[in-house]
Amino acid sequence: MLRLIQCExxxxxxxxxxxxxxLSALLFPIPITVLMLMPQEIARYDSKAEAFDGLFNMVxxxxxxxxxxxxxxxxxxxxxxxxxxNDTFKxxxxxxxxxxxxxLAKIVVLFICAVLFSVVSFIVTTVLGGFATEVNxxxxxxxxxxxxxxxxxxxxxxxxxxxxxxSRTYIFSVLLCLxxxxxxxxxxxxxxxxxxxxxxxxxIPLTTLWCAGDMVKHGINLNMSLLAxxxxxxxxxxxxxxxxxVLSVILIDWLYKKRSE
Numbered sequence: 001m002l003r004l005i006q007c008e009x010x011x012x013x014x015x016x017x018x019x020x021x022x023l024s025a026l027l028f029p030i031p032i033t034v035l036m037l038m039p040q041e042i043a044r045y046d047s048k049a050e051a052f053d054g055l056f057n058m059v060x061x062x063x064x065x066x067x068x069x070x071x072x073x074x075x076x077x078x079x080x081x082x083x084x085x086n087d088t089f090k091x092x093x094x095x096x097x098x099x100x101x102x103x104l105a106k107i108v109v110l111f112i113c114a115v116l117f118s119v120v121s122f123i124v125t126t127v128l129g130g131f132a133t134e135v136n137x138x139x140x141x142x143x144x145x146x147x148x149x150x151x152x153x154x155x156x157x158x159x160x161x162x163x164x165x166x167s168r169t170y171i172f173s174v175l176l177c178l179x180x181x182x183x184x185x186x187x188x189x190x191x192x193x194x195x196x197x198x199x200x201x202x203x204i205p206l207t208t209l210w211c212a213g214d215m216v217k218h219g220i221n222l223n224m225s226l227l228a229x230x231x232x233x234x235x236x237x238x239x240x241x242x243x244x245x246v247l248s249v250i251l252i253d254w255l256y257k258k259r260s261e
Contacts, residue, residue: 004105005112008079024071025120028063033128042132052133053220056141057212059125064118064148065208066181069156071117072110073177076160077170079106080256103253110160111153118149140218148211154241155203157248164255180204196230203244210237 035041036055045051122145126135159180163173184204187194191205199205213231216222224231232240 001101001105001108004101005108008105008109024067025063025117026124028067029059029121029124030128032058032062033125037129037132048132048134049136050221052129052135053137053215055129055133056122056125057215057220057222059121060118060145060148060211061208063121064145065152065204065211066185068114068117068149068152069159069184069204070174070177070181072114072153072156073159073163073173073180074170075113076106076110077163077173079109080160080164080252081170099257100253103249103256107157107160107249107252110156111150114153114156115146115149118145118152121145137218144211144214148207151207151210151237151241152204154245155207157245157252158203161248161251161255164252191230192226199230200232200236200240203241206232206237206240210234 033055036051036058042048042051045054119142122142126138126141129135159177162176166172166176184202187199187202187205188208191199191209199209209227209231210233212222212224212227214234216224
């Protein structure tokens with residue numbers, strides 16, 4: 001399996017896409033940090049430590065949970081379309097590797113990229129935020145960044161099912177990712193109005209609620225009083241995302257086998 005994962009990373013390396021993934025992790029942290037470090041923004045907080053908490057929340061809420069699904073969707077399109085574009089399905093049948101193993105290797109790559117994206121965003125936020133705020137709680141925030149990367153990757157798998165199912169051009173895949181992001185953003189904008197089952201049924205809004213609730217438990221000042229009854233526990237979040245992820249992997253594997261026939 002490790003060899004397969006290495007091969008999938010080499011495919012991305014040949015397309016020089018990993019550099020773009022790393023750069024995309026800077027798209028939100030840098031401008032958000034610059035905005036949050038303005039004197040009038042820092043003055044809104046009672047302390048510099050609280051200002052750093054607010055900066056961290058902004059970067060994770062916008063940079064990771066909104067941009068990362070798009071990035072993962074594009075990476076998935078590259079990984080799953082490569083055999084189709086190069087017509088190598090017949091060659092793959094001659095080696096002792098099953099299509100299920102290849103699908104799992106591609107999905108592991110997606111999870112690794114998601115964690116790297118989230119951790120890079122955390123590091124950039126910490127470094128830039130240190131110039132004007134009081135950096136605190138790094139251990140918890142690093143663990144949160146890793147968890148969030150994993151949760152967002154699991155929540156993006158239903159989108160990957162659609163990407164593999166339609167198996168169209170890369171432009172269509174990008175548009176599909178943008179639609180998914182806009183849908184999640186619309187739900188998050190009306191959290192107070194939507195029923196709990198709707199918020200929990202869409203993976204990214206579910207992750208957003210869990211993330212906010214977990215931050216509040218760890219002393220980060222967020223106003224979640226109106227959403228207190230909709231915040232899922234860690235167990236509920238893991239169970240829902242886990243079920244979605246397992247079903248998505250099964251569908252992706254079936255679709256990939258069908259494409260290779």
